[in-house]
Amino acid sequence: MMGARAVPAVLCALLCAVLAVPLAPSHAQERGFPHDVPFVPTAQLTVDEMLRLAGVTAKDFVIDLGSGDGRIVITAARKFGARGLGVDLDFNLVIQSEESARQAGVADRVQFLQQDLFKTDLSPASVITTYLLPGVMLKLRDRLLALKPGTRVVSHDFDLGDWKPDQTTSVRKNVYLWIVPAQVAGVWRTSIELPAAARKLDLEFTQRYQQVSAHGRLDGAPAMVWEARIAGERLSFVMTDADAGEGESALYFEGRVSGDVIEGEVTRGVGMQRRVAKWRAVRIKR
Amino acid sequence: MAQGRARSTAAAACMLAAAVAAGPGAAAGLPDIPTPYLASTHVAVDEMLRLAEVRAEDLVVDLGSGDGRVVIAAARDWGARGLGIEIDPALVEESRANARRAGVAERVEFRHGDVLTADLRAGTVVTMYLLTPLVERLKPRLLAELRPGTRIVAHDYGFSDWKADRRVTISKTYYLYVVPAQVAGRWQLTATLPGGEGEYELRLEQRYQEIRGGAHLSGGFLPAFEARLSGDRIQFVLVTGQTSHRFEGQVRGAAMEGVVRSGTGPQLVASRWRATRIVSGAEEG
Numbered sequence: 266m267m268g269a270r271a272v273p274a275v276l277c278a279l280l281c282a283v284l285a286v287p288l289a290p291s292h293a294q295e296r297g298f299p300h301d302v303p304f305v306p307t308a309q310l311t312v313d314e315m316l317r318l319a320g321v322t323a324k325d326f327v328i329d330l331g332s333g334d335g336r337i338v339i340t341a342a343r344k345f346g347a348r349g350l351g352v353d354l355d356f357n358l359v360i361q362s363e364e365s366a367r368q369a370g371v372a373d374r375v376q377f378l379q380q381d382l383f384k385t386d387l388s389p390a391s392v393i394t395t396y397l398l399p400g401v402m403l404k405l406r407d408r409l410l411a412l413k414p415g416t417r418v419v420s421h422d423f424d425l426g427d428w429k430p431d432q433t434t435s436v437r438k439n440v441y442l443w444i445v446p447a448q449v450a451g452v453w454r455t456s457i458e459l460p461a462a463a464r465k466l467d468l469e470f471t472q473r474y475q476q477v478s479a480h481g482r483l484d485g486a487p488a489m490v491w492e493a494r495i496a497g498e499r500l501s502f503v504m505t506d507a508d509a510g511e512g513e514s515a516l517y518f519e520g521r522v523s524g525d526v527i528e529g530e531v532t533r534g535v536g537m538q539r540r541v542a543k544w545r546a547v548r549i550k551r
Numbered sequence: 552m553a554q555g556r557a558r559s560t561a562a563a564a565c566m567l568a569a570a571v572a573a574g575p576g577a578a579a580g581l582p583d584i585p586t587p588y589l590a591s592t593h594v595a596v597d598e599m600l601r602l603a604e605v606r607a608e609d610l611v612v613d614l615g616s617g618d619g620r621v622v623i624a625a626a627r628d629w630g631a632r633g634l635g636i637e638i639d640p641a642l643v644e645e646s647r648a649n650a651r652r653a654g655v656a657e658r659v660e661f662r663h664g665d666v667l668t669a670d671l672r673a674g675t676v677v678t679m680y681l682l683t684p685l686v687e688r689l690k691p692r693l694l695a696e697l698r699p700g701t702r703i704v705a706h707d708y709g710f711s712d713w714k715a716d717r718r719v720t721i722s723k724t725y726y727l728y729v730v731p732a733q734v735a736g737r738w739q740l741t742a743t744l745p746g747g748e749g750e751y752e753l754r755l756e757q758r759y760q761e762i763r764g765g766a767h768l769s770g771g772f773l774p775a776f777e778a779r780l781s782g783d784r785i786q787f788v789l790v791t792g793q794t795s796h797r798f799e800g801q802v803r804g805a806a807m808e809g810v811v812r813s814g815t816g817p818q819l820v821a822s823r824w825r826a827t828r829i830v831s832g833a834e835e836g
Binding site for chain 1: 592593594597598600601605624627628629630719720721722776777788790792793794795814815816817818
């Protein structure tokens with residue numbers, strides 16, 4: 266991975282902050298590459314750990330932002346059977362990456378482009394890998410968050426600020442994994458088949474990154490929502506239901522979010538007493 | 552736990568006294584005062600057993616079993632066996648009657664006794680809804696006497712300094728603790744690592760399920776990364792050069808063994824590893 270190249274823009278920002286003096290446009294800005302970062306190759310150990318943490322398989326398409334000498338994309342193809350794309354600003358590194366890919370026998374499964382990572386189409390990726398300075402990571406954050414839910418993002422050393430990682434490992438270096446969450450904020454309407462009767466349930470979700478909370482109205486009465494979680498497109502939460510004659514029981518909701526629809530199963534009770542029903546919710550307000 | 556029953560309420564009274572008077576209270580001198588019996592709700596019983604992932608082969612021991620609802624639910628809803636310990640003889644009788652009515656009398660047992668002295672060793676799951684002072688007094692025994700891997704579920708009041716392995720809040724909070732094997736100390740580790748030696752001295756420090764340490768070899772020290780202990784399952788990562796070696800194994804008293812996977816992808820090499828205890832953490836002091 267990579268890294269990145271050149272840091273005039275970063276230095277400039279630092280100097281400006283310190284000196285409060287506007288500087289002349291840096292070399293990088295003249296070339297139109299305002300987001301340069303130095304190229305520091307990632308140790309092979311960390312490359313392996315990033316791809317392992319992301320759970321890369323032959324089904325994945327890995328995009329490495331700031332691909333340097335190509336080692337992440339080549340490793341993803343060689344050791345994990347994935348396909349991949351690396352983008353880097355440095356044309357020499359792009360050529361070197363292509364040559365390394367040929368030598369590794371994976372040239373048919375990987376591609377390298379001289380490109381600004383901010384102009385790269387990230388939508389084909391199922392996994393994004395980065396080793397970029399914090400400022401660049403933060404600028405990327407909203408674009409990463411807008412990717413298809415379930416897309417995995419891995420970084421090392423630098424995180425995404427207040428978007429907390431879903432998982433972290435530290436084998437010599439800190440490696441972070443984020444799973445792009447589905448967006449569930451808004452009001453959802455559903456009805457569920459409970460033993461006593463079909464019940465009307467409205468749910469209002471608030472969300473910040475993968476942290477969600479909700480409150481509900483069950484047949485119009487306020488109802489608490491517990492343990493709300495989102496992992497990619499998988500949503501889960503728990504409510505309690507006091508059904509006539511059955512005693513109070515927990516309702517365990519699980520579902521898959523697809524745009525403005527959630528479909529899944531709700532389980533009432535536990536163990537051999539549990540009963541499972543389907544549920545489907547539609548977003549009525551964002 | 553069906554109950555929050557807290558027996559021994561010298562300790563509970565002490566807590567109250569401390570809160571009011573900001574004084575420690577002479578707990579030792581107070582007689583045990585029965586506290587009110589508070590039954591767990593249906594949701595609480597379900598959630599405790601769900602959190603413990605009870606299976607048919609489990610023996611669920613409920614400390615302060617009240618009217619027997621946790622033990623009966625474990626048998627009726629999860630197919631497990633159960634044992635309830637209860638200080639109030641009337642509740643013990645009631646529990647037995649409830650178990651007969653639920654058709655699970657042959658799979659559950661209720662004993663009249665004190666949770667602080669009862670024999671819990673057969674339990675694979677322990678449930679409790681007890682006040683903090685009693686929970687704390689039970690802790691050393693639970694850690695020392697229960698087999699590694701035994702799941703303890705506490706309702707509302709968990710252990711003060713033992714971090715829960717899982718925690719769930721559904722109206723009330725439930726804590727899951729998995730009794731960790733004792734691994735602190737020095738171990739002779741035998742492993743075949745590509746590019747490494749075969750013999751290491753593994754040194755581990757432990758605080759409940761949290762462990763750290765590393766492998767000493769002639770000429771160096773390899774820190775153990777991502778070291779984790781869950782019951783009798785241990786895992787850690789050693790690194791040589793640019794290769795990670797992921798150890799996973801099982802602890803059995805003074806020995807542990809398992810599989811180490813070196814590298815990733817097609818270059819992954821798996822082999823067996825084994826360690827025997829040289830000095831235990833207790834001996835080291």
